[in-house]
Amino acid sequence: MPEPRPHAAGETVLETLGLTKIFGGLIAVNSIDLKVHKGEILSLIGPNGAGKTTVFNVVTGIYRPEFGNVFFRGERITGKKPHQIVSHGIARTFQNIRLFPDMTCRENVMAGRHCRSTSGLFSSIFRTPRQRAEENLIREAAEKRLRQVNLWRSRDELAKNIAYGSQRMLEIARALASEPELLVLDEPSSGLNPRETRDLMAFLQGIIREEDLTILLIEHDMNMVMGISDWVVVMDGGRKIAEGIPEDIYADQRVIEAYLGKEDEDSTAYDVPAQH
Amino acid sequence: MEQTPLAGIGRLASSRQLHIALATAVFLIYPFLVSDYFIDIAFYFGIYTLLGLSLNIVLGEVGLFDLGHAGFYAIGAYTTAILNTKFGIPILVLLPLSALAAALFAYVVCSPVIHLQGDYLLIVTLGMGEIVRLALINNPFDLTGGPNGVYGIDFPSLGPWLVIDSSLEYYFLIWLIVGLTILGLTKLQDSRIGRAWNYIREDETAANANGIDSRSYKLLAFVMGAALAGVAGNVYASKLMCVSPESFTFWESCLMFCIVLIGGMGSIPGVIIGAAFIGLFPEIFRPFAMYRMLIFGSAMMLMMMFRPGGVWPRKRGAVKYESLLGGTGRTDA
Numbered sequence: 001m002p003e004p005r006p007h008a009a010g011e012t013v014l015e016t017l018g019l020t021k022i023f024g025g026l027i028a029v030n031s032i033d034l035k036v037h038k039g040e041i042l043s044l045i046g047p048n049g050a051g052k053t054t055v056f057n058v059v060t061g062i063y064r065p066e067f068g069n070v071f072f073r074g075e076r077i078t079g080k081k082p083h084q085i086v087s088h089g090i091a092r093t094f095q096n097i098r099l100f101p102d103m104t105c106r107e108n109v110m111a112g113r114h115c116r117s118t119s120g121l122f123s124s125i126f127r128t129p130r131q132r133a134e135e136n137l138i139r140e141a142a143e144k145r146l147r148q149v150n151l152w153r154s155r156d157e158l159a160k161n162i163a164y165g166s167q168r169m170l171e172i173a174r175a176l177a178s179e180p181e182l183l184v185l186d187e188p189s190s191g192l193n194p195r196e197t198r199d200l201m202a203f204l205q206g207i208i209r210e211e212d213l214t215i216l217l218i219e220h221d222m223n224m225v226m227g228i229s230d231w232v233v234v235m236d237g238g239r240k241i242a243e244g245i246p247e248d249i250y251a252d253q254r255v256i257e258a259y260l261g262k263e264d265e266d267s268t269a270y271d272v273p274a275q276h
Numbered sequence: 277m278e279q280t281p282l283a284g285i286g287r288l289a290s291s292r293q294l295h296i297a298l299a300t301a302v303f304l305i306y307p308f309l310v311s312d313y314f315i316d317i318a319f320y321f322g323i324y325t326l327l328g329l330s331l332n333i334v335l336g337e338v339g340l341f342d343l344g345h346a347g348f349y350a351i352g353a354y355t356t357a358i359l360n361t362k363f364g365i366p367i368l369v370l371l372p373l374s375a376l377a378a379a380l381f382a383y384v385v386c387s388p389v390i391h392l393q394g395d396y397l398l399i400v401t402l403g404m405g406e407i408v409r410l411a412l413i414n415n416p417f418d419l420t421g422g423p424n425g426v427y428g429i430d431f432p433s434l435g436p437w438l439v440i441d442s443s444l445e446y447y448f449l450i451w452l453i454v455g456l457t458i459l460g461l462t463k464l465q466d467s468r469i470g471r472a473w474n475y476i477r478e479d480e481t482a483a484n485a486n487g488i489d490s491r492s493y494k495l496l497a498f499v500m501g502a503a504l505a506g507v508a509g510n511v512y513a514s515k516l517m518c519v520s521p522e523s524f525t526f527w528e529s530c531l532m533f534c535i536v537l538i539g540g541m542g543s544i545p546g547v548i549i550g551a552a553f554i555g556l557f558p559e560i561f562r563p564f565a566m567y568r569m570l571i572f573g574s575a576m577m578l579m580m581m582f583r584p585g586g587v588w589p590r591k592r593g594a595v596k597y598e599s600l601l602g603g604t605g606r607t608d609a
Contacts, residue, residue, distance in 0.1 A: 125460045150597075
């Protein structure tokens with residue numbers, strides 16, 4: 001039934017099979033199958049409470065699914081801890097920005113390098129040559145990412161003191177610093193003005209061209225979804241109700257009923273976070 | 277205008293080095309100018325600084341509420357006291373051993389509760405500290421001497437050449453340990469591990485999502501903090517020549533907590549100031565001893581109202597970092 005997808009030729013980076021997450025009596029995610037191919041931008045959309053963020057939280061290890069599996073590059077990563085999943089190559093951002101507010105922008109981005117470095121307690125105290133070399137690599141990588149998001153001049157500012165739009169970009173820079181293969185963005189455009197959203201789209205399209213990257217995103221802004229996605233998956237009530245290229249999704253009657261029909265409401269509204 | 281990349285760091289570092297040199301000089305000269313009584317006061321200032329630094333790792337760097345830190349201090353002191361009096365092991369050999377014992381204890385006790393957040397961890401550590409104290413009073417296996425404690429602990433000595441038995445020598449011993457600890461902790465603060473601790477304090481979920489195994493890093497903080505408290509316990513036990521449970525009450529844990537809060541969470545100079553406040557002021561204002569708690573309480577309240585970040589909070593971004601990638605000097609915009 002679905003159209004052949006533009007990037008279907010690429011290998012599968014992320015695959016979920018029958019992913020199910022239950023909170024008490026609520027089936028937040030009901031048997032979701034997802035396939036994300038290398039080099040594509042896949043958008044996950046759906047009305048509030050559809051279970052999109054829960055899917056993200058299961059993929060990135062914050063929740064353990066009741067049923068089903070997550071495969072990353074063919075390897076089963078179901079139930080691994082968040083910090084292990086980052087070192088596999090999946091980096092994420094949060095719907096409500098989660099930076100380290102009282103640390104500098106530079107230190108924030110350096111966090112992304114943590115999983116790619118190994119210095120231990122004693123080498124850090126005694127400053128071994130290897131540790132120094134590694135610190136330099138961390139700083140270089142942080143500088144590269146800060147420049148990439150145009151925040152190099154704010155490097156010594158505390159993260160809580162920079163503008164909201166910059167905080168979003170800083171969070172993306174931090175995720176990119178871990179050199180991920182899959183970047184998972186939870187509503188990156190929420191709270192951004194139309195200009196910032198356009199810049200963000202251009203930025204994402206830029207990095208996907210230049211780097212060996214795949215992007216999975218949740219998005220409410222329909223202009224953005226239609227503008228940059230290669231493939232769109234629609235969720236409602238925990239189920240996948242449709243998928244396809246953006247043009248088809250835009251015209252799909254089920255999607256319009258479930259989601260687009262209600263789209264005139266506040267597009268920056270947050271999901272109600274699923275609770276235990 | 278354009279300046280050489282390292283000039284900024286250089287200037288800042290040199291003014292910092294000047295401060296450190298001055299402080300070191302003051303500490304070296306001070307004991308030769310005052311009586312033994314004031315040297316002893318400075319010794320206890322040193323003990324409180326070491327305890328403050330040890331709790332600062334847990335409370336200041338990682339933001340974990342630990343109100344049972346006196347428990348680790350007690351483990352260190354009693355390890356020294358028991359092994360020295362029963363088996364005659366020299367105090368200086370027991371120094372690393374006490375650290376190890378306290379660290380091991382912290383690892384075993386904290387492993388099952390390390391996932392607790394905020395107030396819950398506070399209650400558990402509070403209970404842990406009290407259990408240690410009550411266990412010591414109950415004299416398990418006839419080791420701890422019950423409420424009377426253990427008597428007749430040796431002086432630290434290295435053969436016949438180096439015997440530490442005067443106030444002056446104890447003063448230098450404790451401040452040498454404090455100095456080395458500060459050196460190590462400063463290096464640690466500006467490393468992958470120090471940053472990981474801070475990331476956890478700032479936002480644990482985000483830290484996990486950035487590849488930091490918060491569980492191991494929290495445990496590491498507890499283990500390191502306990503080890504340092506164990507070292508403090510070792511020096512304290514040999515200085516007093518006896519240990520008893522009443523030195524390790526809940527109040528001691530509170531004092532350490534105050535040191536870190538007054539000084540500024542995660543700030544090493546702050547801890548020294550906090551320790552000075554806690555350790556020195558009661559001695560200096562001895563005539564007002566009966567109002568001590570009153571002054572103390574009011575000072576804490578005023579602090580929380582007017583300077584919640586502490587007297588000397590850690591300044592971030594003070595050292596300006598220049599480009600490593602060799603930018604052309606233009607801004608990136």
